[in-house]
Amino acid sequence: MLIGAFSERTGCHIETIRYYERIKLLPKPERTGGGHRLYDREQVKRLVFIRRSRELGFSIEEIRTLLRLVDGKRYTCQEVKTITETHLEDVKRKIADLRRLQKTLGAISGQCEGGLVPDCPIIDALFSE
Amino acid sequence: MLIGAFSERTGCHIETIRYYERIKLLPKPERTGGGHRLYDREQVKRLVFIRRSRELGFSIEEIRTLLRLVDGKRYTCQEVKTITETHLEDVKRKIADLRRLQKTLGAISGQCEGGLVPDCPIIDALFSE
DNA sequence: ATAAATCCTGTAGCCACTACAGATGCAAGA
DNA sequence: TCTTGCATCTGTAGTGGCTACAGGATTTAT
Numbered sequence: 001m002l003i004g005a006f007s008e009r010t011g012c013h014i015e016t017i018r019y020y021e022r023i024k025l026l027p028k029p030e031r032t033g034g035g036h037r038l039y040d041r042e043q044v045k046r047l048v049f050i051r052r053s054r055e056l057g058f059s060i061e062e063i064r065t066l067l068r069l070v071d072g073k074r075y076t077c078q079e080v081k082t083i084t085e086t087h088l089e090d091v092k093r094k095i096a097d098l099r100r101l102q103k104t105l106g107a108i109s110g111q112c113e114g115g116l117v118p119d120c121p122i123i124d125a126l127f128s129e
Numbered sequence: 130m131l132i133g134a135f136s137e138r139t140g141c142h143i144e145t146i147r148y149y150e151r152i153k154l155l156p157k158p159e160r161t162g163g164g165h166r167l168y169d170r171e172q173v174k175r176l177v178f179i180r181r182s183r184e185l186g187f188s189i190e191e192i193r194t195l196l197r198l199v200d201g202k203r204y205t206c207q208e209v210k211t212i213t214e215t216h217l218e219d220v221k222r223k224i225a226d227l228r229r230l231q232k233t234l235g236a237i238s239g240q241c242e243g244g245l246v247p248d249c250p251i252i253d254a255l256f257s258e
Numbered sequence: 259a260t261a262a263a264t265c266c267t268g269t270a271g272c273c274a275c276t277a278c279a280g281a282t283g284c285a286a287g288a
Numbered sequence: 289t290c291t292t293g294c295a296t297c298t299g300t301a302g303t304g305g306c307t308a309c310a311g312g313a314t315t316t317a318t
Contacts, residue, residue, distance in 0.1 A: 035282080074247065077249045081249070115206050
């Protein structure tokens with residue numbers, strides 16, 4: 001399978017695939033005589049894993065750790081669970097931060113009637129500390 | 130006021146201040162004979178505005194637009210409110226995205242008991258599309 | 259006068275891609 | 289066989305919003 005088909009199968013842009021190879025998240029693939037990359041089913045599995053992990057917000061480094069565990073075949077659930085829960089805490093923190101943002105934005109936006117008056121309570125709010 | 134004092138007053142790192150100047154978010158300040166930057170109260174107001182807007186998650190481009198409106202002194206509430214509400218929608222979308230993430234992560238993490246068994250439901254979940 | 263703190267410019271790095279430019283490879287039609 | 293046209297190649301630079309130096313100049317305190 002050439003990189004185009006590989007890309008379609010995994011839902012990963014071609015440039016991203018080459019990028020993952022460059023940063024050693026994907027191993028160097030076989031090549032055709034002319035130098036085009038060749039992938040197999042095993043690689044599809046790996047890239048789907050990566051893409052799915054990215055969708056769930058894991059960082060490249062976290063994914064690298066997860067893959068090391070999987071590749072070593074000696075991982076324990078505990079190691080994996082720790083990474084996942086740390087990440088989950090991260091996500092929760094981000095949600096909390098955004099909620100505060102939403103509240104503040106909603107409040108200052110609500111003070112404004114959106115008319116033609118050139119003296120906006122939003123601008124005032126942004127100017128005050 | 131030199132850049133150090135300016136930085137303390139506004140809560141903005143020195144490097145960030147110089148960065149904002151470079152990207153023309155802050156105007157070029159006066160200089161001492163030896164070439165050190167000099168700031169006044171007006172600049173403090175402007176940078177506080179910028180910092181506050183950043184804290185609320187506005188992008189540099191959004192802030193640039195807001196500042197253009199303020200600088201032109203001919204803005205209407207409507208223009209400002211539109212920018213704010215667009216941004217608020219953004220924030221809401223991000224919260225929704227993160228909530229979905231949290232749910233999925235919680236679900237797959239919950240399936241795992243964290244023992245020593247080397248066959249983790251989390252890894253399985255990441256491998257499946 | 260000198261030491262220490264602050265400031266200067268310019269450049270490179272961060273993350274996770276994305277977007278080119280310009281050169282090949284390869285399959286199908288004339 | 290030649291050409292057309294698409295897919296792929298490498299390498300480099302750009303994104304956003306900073307942050308972190310290096311190596312020098314200036315200012316302030318002693």
